[in-house]
Amino acid sequence: MKKEITKKLNGEIDRLTNKTFKFDERVRDGWFSAVYFLKTKEIVKQKRPNNEVIMQFFQKDHAVICGTDEAIALIHTFADQPEQLEIHSLKDGDKISPFETVLTIKGPYQSFGYLEGIIDGILARRTSVATNVYNVVKAGRTSGKQKPVIFMGDRDDHYTQQAGDGYAAFIGGSTAQATHAMNEWWGKTGMGTMPHAMIQMFEGDLVAASKAYHEVYPDDDLMVLVDYNNDVITDALKVAREFGPILKGVRLDTSKNMVDKYFLRNQHIMGTFDPRGVNPELVFALRNALDEEGYQHVKIIASGGFTEDRIRDFEKNNVPVDVYGIGRSLLDIQIGFTGDNVMLNGKPESKFGRQYRPNPRLEKVPYLK
Numbered sequence: 001m002k003k004e005i006t007k008k009l010n011g012e013i014d015r016l017t018n019k020t021f022k023f024d025e026r027v028r029d030g031w032f033s034a035v036y037f038l039k040t041k042e043i044v045k046q047k048r049p050n051n052e053v054i055m056q057f058f059q060k061d062h063a064v065i066c067g068t069d070e071a072i073a074l075i076h077t078f079a080d081q082p083e084q085l086e087i088h089s090l091k092d093g094d095k096i097s098p099f100e101t102v103l104t105i106k107g108p109y110q111s112f113g114y115l116e117g118i119i120d121g122i123l124a125r126r127t128s129v130a131t132n133v134y135n136v137v138k139a140g141r142t143s144g145k146q147k148p149v150i151f152m153g154d155r156d157d158h159y160t161q162q163a164g165d166g167y168a169a170f171i172g173g174s175t176a177q178a179t180h181a182m183n184e185w186w187g188k189t190g191m192g193t194m195p196h197a198m199i200q201m202f203e204g205d206l207v208a209a210s211k212a213y214h215e216v217y218p219d220d221d222l223m224v225l226v227d228y229n230n231d232v233i234t235d236a237l238k239v240a241r242e243f244g245p246i247l248k249g250v251r252l253d254t255s256k257n258m259v260d261k262y263f264l265r266n267q268h269i270m271g272t273f274d275p276r277g278v279n280p281e282l283v284f285a286l287r288n289a290l291d292e293e294g295y296q297h298v299k300i301i302a303s304g305g306f307t308e309d310r311i312r313d314f315e316k317n318n319v320p321v322d323v324y325g326i327g328r329s330l331l332d333i334q335i336g337f338t339g340d341n342v343m344l345n346g347k348p349e350s351k352f353g354r355q356y357r358p359n360p361r362l363e364k365v366p367y368l369k
Helices: 002-010 025-029 035-047 068-078 109-139 159-172 181-186 196-201 206-216 232-246 261-265 280-292 308-316
Strands: 053-058 086-089 103-107 149-151 222-225 247-252 299-303 323-326 338-344 363-365
Touching (some): 025 068, 035 109, 068 103, 068 109, 103 109, 109 149, 109 159, 109 308, 109 338, 196 206, 206 222, 206 232, 232 261, 232 280, 247 280, 261 280, 280 299
Parallel strands (some): 149 323, 222 247, 247 299, 299 323
Antiparallel strands (some): 053 338, 086 363
């Protein structure tokens, strides 16, 4: 699998295959399919076995498609006689338009029809995450340079979703992922430095915690979380003075319900902005404090409740954030897919209002065991 992923990243092969995905074998028994699909499969086998349908999939937004490799691998794994099916598809990462056909499957309905809902779900989740990340990355590009985006969604959904979500985030343009599982399908490893729990182990002494981190992981870039004591500028300067050029970055993760001590010490600047959480004024003050003491090399990482709109606002106002860490907002499932049978035995036959929509962008996908 690792060799296949490496080839995918280097552009030597087109798609991931079922060697990548860890499918639940119960798919074959219909465990995850709506019961009416299972009943239809049985009825068609008994009453209309000599059929050939074209099933096509679409959605209704401008988006970045993801999940096609996974859906195709699912079909190749669980359809009856999958080598006899004809599949055409876009590729993960392609930009798509409303109602554009992204995938078609041609063959006997009883061979693959019961997988329709599962395919819809794969495409919906992966495309939603990829599109969310793409939009966030695009928002972070407005200041003239691309700001890295770290996908930190491990705590916002069930752990079994991490591999697929991490891959979708990669397709959307995320720079790094928080866990090893999130990187599994694209052959990298997770990244991260310290949580608040580690600082707690050193009784809130950020310098001591940072020293311990650097001693245990001397080859890592030292990125220090500085909001534990709700005094980010004081603590950022402490670690900067201690480590100098070794310190590569500081991360702010102040709760949206908290006001940093910097503002409590400088109440004369209050009253014209919301001082809670990681706000632009706090980031500007931190950047100025670091620069004044000669620590211009120290990057600022901002996390905690960031969304596309919030990043766009930060970038519009040239807030000096170097890297964004984002979690929950990237996992909003806002895109739904629909699979329709639109051709029967070579003739148009579909639900009223739906019709076959050939797409010249689709490419034929060979059968891969």
